[in-house]
Amino acid sequence: MTTKASAWRRLVTCLSSLKFYLNVLCLVVTGFVLLQLCSFQITQRSLSLPPALLTYLRHRPEQLSENKTASLVEKLRESVTFLPLKDYRFSNKPLEGHTWFMSSLYDNQTKGEAQYQEFPSDSSKGRLLCLKGVDEHDGSWNYYVLAWPEALPTNAILQEGLTFVSYNQYDYGNLWHGLTAAVPFVAWSLRNQCEKPQKWVLYHWGELRFGMGHWLSEIITSIYGQAPDFLQFVDQDKPVCFEKAVVMRHNEGGMSRERRIEVFDLIRCKARNYCNISSSETSKPRIGMTLLLRTGARSFRNESVVIDVFKRECKRVDGCELNVSYSNNLTFCEQVELMKKTDVLVSPHGAQLTNLFLMDKNSSVMEFFPKGWLKLAGVGQLVFQWGANWSGMRHEGSWHDPVGEICQFPYTDRRCMSIYKNAKIGYNETYFGEWARRVLRKFSIREMKELAECNHGNSSLDVCS
Ligand SMILES: *[C@@H]1O[C@H](CO)[C@@H](O)[C@H](O)[C@H]1NC(C)=O
Ligand SMILES: *[C@@H]1O[C@H](CO)[C@@H](O)[C@H](O)[C@H]1NC(C)=O
Ligand SMILES: *[C@@H]1O[C@H](CO)[C@@H](O)[C@H](O)[C@H]1NC(C)=O
Ligand SMILES: *[C@@H]1O[C@H](CO)[C@@H](O)[C@H](O)[C@H]1NC(C)=O
Ligand SMILES: *[C@@H]1O[C@H](CO)[C@@H](O)[C@H](O)[C@H]1NC(C)=O
Ligand SMILES: *[C@@H]1O[C@H](CO)[C@@H](O)[C@H](O)[C@H]1NC(C)=O
Ligand SMILES: *[C@@H]1O[C@H](CO)[C@@H](O)[C@H](O)[C@H]1NC(C)=O
Ligand SMILES: *[C@@H]1O[C@H](CO)[C@@H](O)[C@H](O)[C@H]1NC(C)=O
Ligand SMILES: *[C@@H]1O[C@H](CO)[C@@H](O)[C@H](O)[C@H]1NC(C)=O
Ligand SMILES: *[C@@H]1O[C@H](CO)[C@@H](O)[C@H](O)[C@H]1NC(C)=O
Numbered sequence: 346m347t348t349k350a351s352a353w354r355r356l357v358t359c360l361s362s363l364k365f366y367l368n369v370l371c372l373v374v375t376g377f378v379l380l381q382l383c384s385f386q387i388t389q390r391s392l393s394l395p396p397a398l399l400t401y402l403r404h405r406p407e408q409l410s411e412n413k414t415a416s417l418v419e420k421l422r423e424s425v426t427f428l429p430l431k432d433y434r435f436s437n438k439p440l441e442g443h444t445w446f447m448s449s450l451y452d453n454q455t456k457g458e459a460q461y462q463e464f465p466s467d468s469s470k471g472r473l474l475c476l477k478g479v480d481e482h483d484g485s486w487n488y489y490v491l492a493w494p495e496a497l498p499t500n501a502i503l504q505e506g507l508t509f510v511s512y513n514q515y516d517y518g519n520l521w522h523g524l525t526a527a528v529p530f531v532a533w534s535l536r537n538q539c540e541k542p543q544k545w546v547l548y549h550w551g552e553l554r555f556g557m558g559h560w561l562s563e564i565i566t567s568i569y570g571q572a573p574d575f576l577q578f579v580d581q582d583k584p585v586c587f588e589k590a591v592v593m594r595h596n597e598g599g600m601s602r603e604r605r606i607e608v609f610d611l612i613r614c615k616a617r618n619y620c621n622i623s624s625s626e627t628s629k630p631r632i633g634m635t636l637l638l639r640t641g642a643r644s645f646r647n648e649s650v651v652i653d654v655f656k657r658e659c660k661r662v663d664g665c666e667l668n669v670s671y672s673n674n675l676t677f678c679e680q681v682e683l684m685k686k687t688d689v690l691v692s693p694h695g696a697q698l699t700n701l702f703l704m705d706k707n708s709s710v711m712e713f714f715p716k717g718w719l720k721l722a723g724v725g726q727l728v729f730q731w732g733a734n735w736s737g738m739r740h741e742g743s744w745h746d747p748v749g750e751i752c753q754f755p756y757t758d759r760r761c762m763s764i765y766k767n768a769k770i771g772y773n774e775t776y777f778g779e780w781a782r783r784v785l786r787k788f789s790i791r792e793m794k795e796l797a798e799c800n801h802g803n804s805s806l807d808v809c810s
Contacts, residue, residue, distance in 0.1 A: 346793065354736050355489070358421050369501070370400070379409060380403075383615060397499070397566040397592050398622065404577065418495055418496050419496075419804045420569055420708070421495075421496035421669050422492075422496040422497070422498065422499060423499075423527070423742070425475075425488045425490055425492045425496070425497075425498040426490065427475075427488035427489065427498075427584070428447075428448060428449060428488060428489060428490065428695055429484070429485040429486070429487070429488055429551070430446060430476075430478070430484050430485070430487040430488060430489050430548065430551035431445055431446060431483075431484030431485045431550060431551030431552075431755070432445045432446075432448035432485075432510055432633075433449070433485060433489070435448055439514065439550075440514055444512070444549055445551075445593075445798050446484070446548065446550075446579075446594050447462075447489050447512075447514045447590075447592065447594070450462060450491075450592075451468075451534065452485075452594070452595065453468065454467075454599060455599065455680045456601075457594075457599075457601035457603070457604055458532065458536070458599060458600060458601075458604065459528070459533065459595065459597060459599050459600045459604075460529075460593075460594075460598060460599045461529060461533060461592065462591070462592040462594045463589075463590070463591050463592075463595055464491065464587065464590045464591075464592070465494070466591070467691050469491050471493060471494075472491035472492055472493050472494075473492055473493075473494055473497070473511070473586045473587055473588070473590070474490075474491060474586070474590040474592070475489065475491070475492050475493065475497065475498060475501060475544065475584045475585065475586040475587070476488070476489050476510070476578070476584065476585055476587075476726060477489070477490075477498075477519065477578075477581075477582075477583075477584040477585070477595075478552065478553075478578065478581060479555070479578045479579070479580075479581055480552060480553065481553050482512050482551045482552060483551075483552065484548065484551015484552045485551065487548075487551055487552070487553065487680075488584075490584075492586060492724070493641075494586075497584075497586050498584050498586075500582060500583050500584065501583070501585070501586045502583055502584070502586070503585075503586050503587075503588060503725065504543075504576065504587050504588060505543065505582050505588045505717055506543035506544070506574065506584065506588060506589065507540055507542045507543055507588075507589045507590075507591065508542060508543060508544045508545070508546060508587045508589070508590045508591075508810055509530050509544070509545050509546070509590075509591055509593070510545075510546045510548070510587075510591065510592040510593070511526050511545065511546070511547050511548065511594075512548050512549075512551075512589055512592070512593065512594035513526040513547070513548070513549050513596070514549070515549070515551070516554075517547055517549070517554055517556070517557035517558060517561060518557065518558040519696050520558065520560050520561065520697070520699035520700075521696055521698075521699045521728055521729075521732070522572070523557055523558055523560070523561035524561060525566065525596040525597055525810070526566060526593070526596055527561060527564065528596065528597045528600075528605070528608050529595070529596060529597055529600065529612060530542070530591065530593060531595040531608050531612065532597075532600060532604055532608045532656050533591055534568075534569075535607065535608065535611060541569045541571065542569070542573075542591075543574065543625040543643070544574050544575070544576040545573045545574065545575050545576065545646065545768075546576045547575065551665055552771075553578065555575050556575065557573065557575070559677065560680075560699075563616075563619075563677040563678075564612060564616060566619070567612075567615045567616045567618070567619030567620075568615045568706055583635060597735070602734070602735065604738065605692055605735035605736070606735065606736065606737050608701045608734060609736035610706075610773070611694075611760055612702070613692070613703055614703060614734075616703060616753065617681060617703075618679075619678075620677070620678035620681045620682060622676075622678075622681060622682055622685055624806070625809045629685070629686050630664060630665070630666035631663070631664025631665070632658045632659075632662060632664055632665040632666070632685065632688050632689065632785065632788060633665075633666055633668065633686040633687045633689070634655060634666065634667045634668070634687070634688065634689040634691065634781075634785070635667070635668045635669075635670065635683060635684075635686070635687040635690050635691065635692075636651070636652060636655055636667065636668070636669045636670070636691045636692070637670055637671075637672055637683075637690060637691070637692040637697055637698075637700070638669065638670065638671050638672070638692070638693075639671070639672060639673070639693055639695050639697060640671060640673055641767070642766075642767030642768075643693045643694065643695050643697075643714075643715060643767060643769070644693065644769055644770070645713075645769065645770050645771075646769040646770060646772070647771070647772060650772050650774065651772050651777065652669055654665055654772070654777045654778050654781065655691055655777070655781055657778070658778055658781035658782055658785060658786070659781075661785075662789060663784045665785065666751050667682065668686065668687070670683060671768075672692075672695075672697030674676055674779060680703070681700075681703055683700075684700050684701070684703035684704045685703065685704070685705070685710060685787060687704050688704070688705070688709065688788060689709045689710075689711065689741075689785065689788060690704060690708065690709065690710050691709070691711045692711070692712065692713070693712070693713045693714070693770055693781070694712055694713065694714050694718070694726065694729065694743075698710070698712065698729045698732070699729075699732065700737075701729065701733060701736065701738055702732060702735075702736035702738065704738060706736070706738065707735035707737065707738070707739060708738050708739070708740060709738070709739045709740075709741045709784050709787075709788060710729065710733050710738055710739065710740045711741050711742070711744075711780065711781070711784060712729055712730075712740070712742070712743040712744070713743065713744050713746070713770050714743055714744065714745045714746065714748065714770065715749050715750075715765055715766055715768035715770050716744050716745070716746045716748060716749025716750065717749065717750075717752070717761055717762065717765030717768070718745060719745045719766060720757050720767065721757065721759060721761060721762045721768075722762065722765075726743075730743075741780075741783075741784045741787075742780070744773070744776065744777070744780070746770050746771045748771055749765065749768050749769075749771070750764050750768045752764050752765070778784030
């Protein structure tokens with residue numbers, strides 16, 4: 346019994362000591378785990394990873410895509426490749442289709458409208474136009490490119506607002522060539538809430554031009570209420586990108602006659618307002634006949650005879666007044682005023698005739714050419730017939746002098762044109778007299794011309810007043 350009982354007691358003691366051992370073991374393990382945990386944290390802290398990397402590890406997915414976008418934008422920026430503004434591959438047809446100026450781009454050809462390009466636009470897929478280069482002698486050393494606003498080329502300067510970029514095959518000094526370059530911009534403004542350009546960029550054959558003739562500058566000032574401001578490209582390596590750019594490279598080509606009439610109506614109206622010329626008809630003769638003379642090239646060889654013929658014919662018509670003026674000593678506003686008073690404009694072929702659109706509509710033009718022009722001068726000699734038609738005037742024909750300078754080559758040889766081009770113009774008293782009588786008679790029979798559209802009545806121009 347005692348052995349049994351003692352064995353039982355021993356077993357209990359043993360078991361309880363086992364429990365004790367288990368408890369101890371449990372404590373030791375827990376302690377060890379705790380220690381391990383602590384030491385792990387200590388290890389981790391003592392490893393001391395850069396906080397940037399920790400952030401990177403924590404937000405790995407987004408960070409990766411952000412970096413990817415940044416690097417793609419950078420690649421896009423680096424892939425912007427400028428092309429020469431003037432593309433010699435098209436020098437045999439510089440004005441056709443996409444032309445040799447920005448030859449990789451196509452115009453928006455809306456029926457009846459001037460062909461134009463606008464950036465950014467749907468067709469540029471939101472890209473801006475950027476221009477680079479300062480060359481005034483060779484357009485292939487100036488450059489263009491389209492770039493997304495997020496990835497403009499390195500060093501680019503952003504030009505805010507609207508910029509008009511003009512391409513002109515001729516020049517901006519000649520009244521006619523300058524005007525035809527400006528007309529499509531005016532047409533564009535008419536269609537776009539009369540939006541004004543902040544800056545102008547002018548190119549001729551891709552070469553930069555930093556000015557225009559005084560007459561054209563005055564025309565533009567009268568339309569937009571501010572003198573044209575030409576963008577200065579200062580640095581060969583600093584491209585300029587335009588917040589908004591409109592490019593014209595076909596002059597008025599593509600515009601319907603209605604559109605042209607509308608634009609010339611606007612310019613006439615704006616020019617008269619600018620020059621403070623009242624719309625009242627009181628200061629105006631019933632019929633104003635103006636002999637607008639030139640000096641030098643294509644002037645009349647004997648002015649007094651020509652003046653006398655027209656003076657005589659004008660005198661025969663009741664209410665006709667003749668004004669003889671020289672285009673070279675009239676200010677812009679004097680030209681505008683003179684044209685307002687003119688119903689029959691008599692003048693040799695030349696830039697001064699560009700003023701014809703400033704007459705009241707339905708007025709008449711009589712034009713004179715030296716010998717040789719009819720055969721040799723090409724379609725260029727028709728510009729004032731076009732100008733008259735586009736502005737609602739009547740071109741009453743041209744007189745071609747049958748006599749003139751002697752050319753050593755046969756009459757129709759192109760080399761003679763250099764002799765005839767700036768020759769003087771003779772006269773035929775009989776012909777001039779009959780012609781003037783015919784025009785004046787027609788003019789008198791015609792219904793009184795509509796009063797000046799400007800300021801009275803109702804025209805689309807009011808949109809821009
Ligand atoms: C993006 O990650 C690349 C490596 O994949 C690295 O070379 C580059 O500097 C990172 N760019 C930025 C902006 O963090
Ligand atoms: C062309 O101009 C018209 C009228 O402004 C416009 O609706 C059209 O989207 C333009 N087309 C392109 C290709 O820019
Ligand atoms: C027209 O009149 C306004 C106001 O009287 C004057 O400021 C402006 O200089 C005039 N313009 C011309 C061209 O004479
Ligand atoms: C112009 O013609 C008239 C008449 O033939 C002549 O008397 C006059 O001398 C001529 N004038 C000039 C400058 O040739
Ligand atoms: C205008 O120019 C013509 C030709 O050069 C000259 O004969 C005339 O005297 C000038 N008139 C004035 C007012 O300067
Ligand atoms: C012709 O018109 C100009 C401009 O309006 C004016 O200055 C000049 O006095 C006029 N000449 C004659 C003879 O009417
Ligand atoms: C202008 O030319 C068109 C044809 O091109 C003709 O129909 C129209 O009558 C002309 N207008 C004038 C005023 O000469
Ligand atoms: C002058 O014009 C008249 C009428 O058109 C013509 O008969 C005559 O032959 C012309 N004279 C000359 C010299 O051309
Ligand atoms: C011009 O003349 C035509 C034909 O005589 C006439 O129908 C038209 O109304 C005139 N236009 C203006 C602006 O005088
Ligand atoms: C101007 O003309 C349009 C249509 O051509 C007409 O709807 C409008 O009422 C006119 N406005 C005035 C002030 O005459």
